[in-house]
Amino acid sequence: MKFFIDTANLAQIQEAYDLGVLDGVTTNPSLMAKEGITGHDNIIKHYLAICDIVDADVSAEVIATDYDGIIEEGTKLAALNEKIVVKVPMIKDGVKAIKYFASKGIKTNCTLVFSAGQALLAAKAGATYVSPFVGRLDDVSTDGMQLIEDIRLIFDNYGYETQILAASVRHPMHIIQCAKIGADVITAPLSAIAALLKHPLTDSGLAQFLADHAKAAGK
Ligand code: E4P
Secondary structure, three states: OEEEEEOOOHHHHHHHHHHOOOOEEEOOHHHHHHOOOOOHHHHHHHHHHHHHHOOOEEEEEOOOOOHHHHHHHHHHHHHHOOOEEEEEEOOHHHHHHHHHHHHOOOOEEEEEEOOHHHHHHHHHHOOOEEEEEHHHHHHOOOOHHHHHHHHHHHHHHHOOOOEEEEEOOOOHHHHHHHHHHOOOEEEEOHHHHHHOOOOHHHHHHHHHHHHHHHHHOOO
């Protein structure tokens, strides 16, 4: 399973990349705004800065919501760097645009997916990735993981190559559940990825090993 980091924070992207387990980055307009990145030129510069850090796919979301606007914006984003994946919302014009981008060999990430039907449409249009938002479904008392299972079943039934990118992943158990189901990718904040490292028995076991080693060495 691939690990993407879901942030526009350069220090966190660098930290995850340095850990050696990072396969990509996802951003969205809210995450860019959170870092204070505003204005067209600054946004473009920021995407390029992310591309400089990682040797991996970087999702950059279009703001346009009409077909022509999505095509124009997405084509420009894709031309910035070969790592850029054009993130397109799951709306009618978005699906049409994904089909166009697929025909041009431009990678896409269909975002804001909340149902199996939406995922199926994105796959049929030729999306590279489809992003079901598990955490936001959980937030409204709907089982986000059930959606990942349903999409996995549907894609496997027909051999769709679109990768399931479980998004809105909030904690380490989401990551484990996605891995058990067979999601192709998860995107999560650094805190959720780093939390996989932690186990109290690892900490106490290591402390004991080091103490025994020091004692045997007469320290
Ligand atoms: C994914 O690409 C989305 O940007 C993201 O995972 C949304 O996560 P959130 O629901 O925690 O905002």
